Amino acid sequence: MRLTVFGTGYLGATHAACMAELGHEVVGVDVDPGKVAKLSDGVTPFYEPGLEEVLRRNLDAGRLRFTTSYPEAADHADVHFLGVGTPQKKGEYAADLKYVHAVIDSLAPLIERPSVIIGKSTVPVGTAAELGARARAAATAEVEVAWNPEFLREGFAVQDTLRPDRLVLGLDSARERADWVAGLVREIYAELLEAQVPFLQTDLATAELVKVSANAFLATKISFINAVSEVCEATGADVTILADALGYDARIGRRFLNAGLGFGGGCLPKDIRAFMARAGELGADHAVAFLREVDNINMRRRTKVVDMAAKACGGSLLGANVAVLGAAFKPESDDVRDSPALNVAGMIQLHGAVVSVYDPKALENSRRVFPTLNYATSVADACDRADVVLVLTEWKEFTALRPEDLNPVVRSRSIIDGRNCLERARWREAGWVYAGLGTP
Structure with missing residues (x-):
């Protein structure tokens, strides 16, 4: 045709x-x-x-x-x-x-x-x-x-x-x-x-609602486990094991139960906000009021990571060297729209740190959004004399990192795992201070 x-x-x-x-x-x-x-x-x-x-x-x-x-x-x-x-x-x-x-x-x-x-x-x-x-x-x-x-x-x-x-x-x-x-x-x-x-034929309104409803559900699932991770942080529980246990329940499933920095990109954030806005126009804003808290939880994870970085640097980011690994909102993409990783990098710079960002694919797009950040050409370049390393996008290049890869270049052996994607035992055994979200 x-x-x-x-x-x-x-x-x-x-x-x-x-x-x-x-x-x-x-x-x-x-x-x-x-x-x-x-x-x-x-x-x-x-x-x-x-x-x-x-x-x-x-x-x-x-x-x-x-x-x-x-x-x-x-x-x-x-x-x-x-x-x-x-x-x-x-x-x-x-x-x-x-x-x-x-x-x-x-x-x-x-x-x-x-x-x-x-x-x-x-x-x-x-x-x-x-x-x-x-x-x-x-x-x-x-x-x-x-x-x-x-x-x-x-x-x-x-x-x-x-x-x-x-x-x-x-x-x-x-x-x-x-x-x-x-x-x-x-x-x-x-x-x-x-x-x-499968082919589903519907009326116009149902078809329009399918995509935004799916995104709202996924956003809710991600923010749910991130809300639970806040409770884990307060109690010393381990959100990754907790998520594994939940995932065995066929009614829940393990996908999208990875606690961490939260969601971003060009779809989920703007779609759930548009859903709330349209529901309000239709007089049904009460029905999706929970999505406002979903959005709040998601944004709160970003400030949490900034606070963790400050703590790793002795309480203040002023003058610190911070390496940020990841700029795209997810791996296998160069999309930095509403990217949690790039947002965190920008906030850390506003707190007075010198921030070096590396991403395998998203550097060009990142420069357009945050031209004042430093952009590195490799992991080693980004981590050179770093006081803390932040892993914020789970590219395979980053999840495969070993402590011995970074030992020669960093100033302080401190790493924040914003996606809970590293083997924390390996890093701690190698003498690194490891911090994850919702993990002890």
Whole structure:
């Protein structure tokens, strides 16, 4: 099939490349000529394992191309995926839909034959219905709007697109062409459906709520174990063993029960805040009031690590040399949006420390956010004459570290494990002062 994908950020570029991998003829559309030029040359503007190979393979095969031209995109296909960003509004919790609206307002007047716009972006509930009315008012032909939320995990985006754990499609069942839309989507994902990927067809509102509800649940699970870790710190209990014990309960499971610095990135923080904002607009803010405490717990872990660093340096960070290993919000990503690691590095610098940051992939993005931090080219460079070392992103390069790797370069043998990802017994036996979150 012929498809377009509007937006070539993390979501859009991944979806475009993977739809081409499924055999479709895809045009990716973006208003940024720089992004379009990079992608056309087979270069992704962000780090995602495996994506560049898929991108280049399909560019070479002629199934994928990129453009800034909306008329070209409208002429190419009758099925248009919407994958632009929905960031948090400045000074508010609500999602900013200006990019979503811009696509609809630019595309709809160009549609001259029956078409469908399929949303992938995470939006507040009620957005799809509003966009449908908006598109139909501007188009000269019939336009349907459906919603097919994404469930991408950074570091696993290609896998999550080509073999997702479920497909969700939201339709306006009151529309005469709803069955036509469902048939198109089933055709697009035919290979996935043949592979027995579950397919759930819902109304528009349910589809919109699935992604944000999933993120809210995961955020709650992470903040739950971090709240428990605070109790562990007060009692001398070990949160890692406690989490293992909880994980054996089939009703709970072990995943996302890793106590530590907390969650970040471009999805969970802004999505739960947008969920709270939209619930408030609907008069149901009491129903998700607990998410405010989820957010508070998450942010509190960052200040906790700053306090731990100050304690490790004798009570004050003024003039201390602090090594921060990790800047991305998670491993296998260069994403530093709302990154706990980079946030902690910035706060420590504001307390007067000299901070050296190293990350295998996220240094360039980090410099844009915090240009005043020092950025190292290796672990050894970052830890040179360090008074304390902080491990804040669980890259394999860091979890594999041994005390003897750092003994020759640090000034003080003190390490803070912000992700509880190191073997603390090994570090203590080697004479290091080890501190973790929620561990004795």
